[in-house]
Amino acid sequence: MRNTFFKFALVLFIILGLSGCSFVFQKGRRSDAQKIEELNAQLDELLRSKGMLEQKLGQEINDKQIKLQMMEKGLVITVVGDLLFDSGKSKIRPEAYSLLDKVSAILKDNMAQFNVGIEGHTDNVPIKLSGWKSNWELSTARALSVLHYLVKDQGIAPERLSAIGYGEYRPVDSNETAYGRKQNRRVEIVILPNITKIKGDSKGDLNADSTGLKEPKENLK
Secondary structure, eight states: OHHHHHHHHHHHHHHHHHHSSOOOOOTTOHHHHHHHHHHHHHHHHHHHHHHHHHHHTHHHHHTTSEEEEEETTEEEEEEEHHHHBOTTOOSBOGGGHHHHHHHHHHHHHTOTTSEEEEEEEOOSOOOOSSOOSSHHHHHHHHHHHHHHIIIIITOOOGGGEEEEEOTTSSOSSOTTSHHHHHHHSEEEEEEEOOOOOOOOOTTOOEEEOTTSOEEEGGGOO
16 A cells, blocks of 8 residues: 555656646546556556666665665666766776666666666865866766766667756755765766656647646647
């Protein structure tokens, strides 16, 4: 019962989070039921893949080098940035290749239907000596380094991947302590649910305008 409630709540979080606006379920509307059914199936696959990753990365998880979480944006694999990169650098450390290889194997063999977002994050210590203009550039370059490794060295299809840098602006811990700053220096590999546009039935296909309000399609000019 608890797992059923968790899945239902996560489905709602994903729909609301990825749609960017309010989402209204209408009784009997086929597209809503299809969307929930599709997301439920995807969440089942993501949960199975989370189990595989937990098995393959058990040591790294126990050593707190990585963290696995089901979040509203998808299945998030958080890698401590100090494991992947030297301070102020965007070149992947050779010691990190084995971890990325384990992750990429599941992305290729067990999760080929999902797209993957790679997010770079830093602490709030200003850039001084490394030559980057700001932490934004550093975090973006790190995300791109992981992306290029997955494409060039692991053969993951490039159309599945995207990269973004958030700099210091999405911390997960306090930057007032060394431990907190270490947690904030991270790369998140996000397996993204696919929310496809489902065509409504003939009784009332609805479109959303920029305000998020919905009107019958036949009334739109």
